[in-house]
Amino acid sequence: MSTLTSLVNHQIRLAARPVGLPTREGWSFTEESITEPQDGGVVVKTLSLSLDPAMRGWMNEGKSYIPPVGIGEVMRAGGVGRIIASKNTNFAVGDYVSGGLGVQEYLQVPVDQIKRSGLVKIDLSIGSVNQWLNVLGMPGMTGYFGLMDVGQPKEGETVVVSGAAGAVGQTVGQMAKIKGCRVVGIAGGKAKCDWVVNELGFDACIDYKASPTTAGVSSGSAVKEGLKEHCPKGVDVYFDNVGGEILDTVLTRINMKARIIICGAISQYNNTTAVQGPKNYLSLLVNRARMEGIVVFDYASRYHLAVAEMAGYLKDGRMKSKEDVVVGLKTFPETLINLFNGSNFGKLVLQVAED
Numbered sequence: 001m002s003t004l005t006s007l008v009n010h011q012i013r014l015a016a017r018p019v020g021l022p023t024r025e026g027w028s029f030t031e032e033s034i035t036e037p038q039d040g041g042v043v044v045k046t047l048s049l050s051l052d053p054a055m056r057g058w059m060n061e062g063k064s065y066i067p068p069v070g071i072g073e074v075m076r077a078g079g080v081g082r083i084i085a086s087k088n089t090n091f092a093v094g095d096y097v098s099g100g101l102g103v104q105e106y107l108q109v110p111v112d113q114i115k116r117s118g119l120v121k122i123d124l125s126i127g128s129v130n131q132w133l134n135v136l137g138m139p140g141m142t143g144y145f146g147l148m149d150v151g152q153p154k155e156g157e158t159v160v161v162s163g164a165a166g167a168v169g170q171t172v173g174q175m176a177k178i179k180g181c182r183v184v185g186i187a188g189g190k191a192k193c194d195w196v197v198n199e200l201g202f203d204a205c206i207d208y209k210a211s212p213t214t215a216g217v218s219s220g221s222a223v224k225e226g227l228k229e230h231c232p233k234g235v236d237v238y239f240d241n242v243g244g245e246i247l248d249t250v251l252t253r254i255n256m257k258a259r260i261i262i263c264g265a266i267s268q269y270n271n272t273t274a275v276q277g278p279k280n281y282l283s284l285l286v287n288r289a290r291m292e293g294i295v296v297f298d299y300a301s302r303y304h305l306a307v308a309e310m311a312g313y314l315k316d317g318r319m320k321s322k323e324d325v326v327v328g329l330k331t332f333p334e335t336l337i338n339l340f341n342g343s344n345f346g347k348l349v350l351q352v353a354e355d
């Protein structure tokens, strides 16, 4: 028996569609054996997986920008791994790759699935495994293209970003600073706010959790007051990662020709009632402003340009990255929830194996 065929692939599959927050009961834990690749195929060993808020959306039935994960299927996840067997001339054993690895220890890819799996070689000399899941990976690409293409920030403008200490938010804020903007973050808690100001160089950060609550409902006043204080000239670009009440509040402070990037709405993903739409959308009319959605995959042909630019900033110290690494495939159900209660601090990474 070869080493490869003695491997056991532990996997986590979607067992039921959640209502509200996902629970451990909604997953099944399976094992499969690994076989030698056929002509053109490869086997990847998962090192680390990217845990993303979008995973919650993929668990729902219904039309989106990407089909839902089917019941019984291995949960979809981007990740970084190493090629451990190859019959494909584009990949050699030992190459590091990123792609759609799934929540499992190994990905066996036949030749006809190579393109669909999105496997690409990555260069660990320009960024670590974790950075390839963060600034140099999907969240970084989202922040970069959402800000630069949709937001089009100009020097001296005020850029506000919610989810500021998260994966996308940290790229957005740092890119906006590099482009000469005034940058104000919105994040939950003092520690996150202090970090984006003191470590990442944001001009200010508003702790939205500092708003007084009545019967569990936030008054939202911290955001309202914070925007007044820290954006005295109004908001030119708002990069929205959270939706809901925070989006509504920012809408009351936008400038003429403001650009609002709808990147995500994490405050709404586990709703058991209808999504809360923006009540204050007429501010767009009054201010001749624009609100536009972004899906990162639309920019895939230009990822290499953003990677090259931001790898340069990481190297010369103009950008930093923070990842929150949790170890162990089996912790996936609980670790995923960290995204929705804000206990992740930085890009949430699930380390499946040491390199």
Ligand SMILES: NC(=O)c1ccc[n+]([C@@H]2O[C@H](COP(=O)([O-])OP(=O)(O)OC[C@H]3O[C@@H](n4cnc5c(N)ncnc54)[C@H](OP(=O)(O)O)[C@@H]3O)[C@@H](O)[C@H]2O)c1
Residues within 6 Å of the ligand: 051, 052, 053, 054, 138, 139, 142, 163, 164, 165, 166, 167, 168, 169, 186, 187, 188, 189, 192, 241, 242, 262, 263, 264, 265, 266, 267, 268, 294, 295, 296, 297, 338, 339, 340, 341, 342, 343, 344, 345, 346, 347, 348
């Ligand atoms: N459109 C695209 O192509 C695309 C691609 C990637 C990501 N996204 C979206 O971008 C957003 C950020 O993703 P990410 O990967 O960078 O996640 P992240 O910010 O690293 O983690 C999620 C953060 O959301 C915040 N949060 C959770 N519940 C919240 C609530 N009710 N109200 C306000 N904030 C809340 C928490 O931070 P606090 O502690 O600060 O509350 C949490 O740490 C998500 O909405 C995601 O779906 C979109």
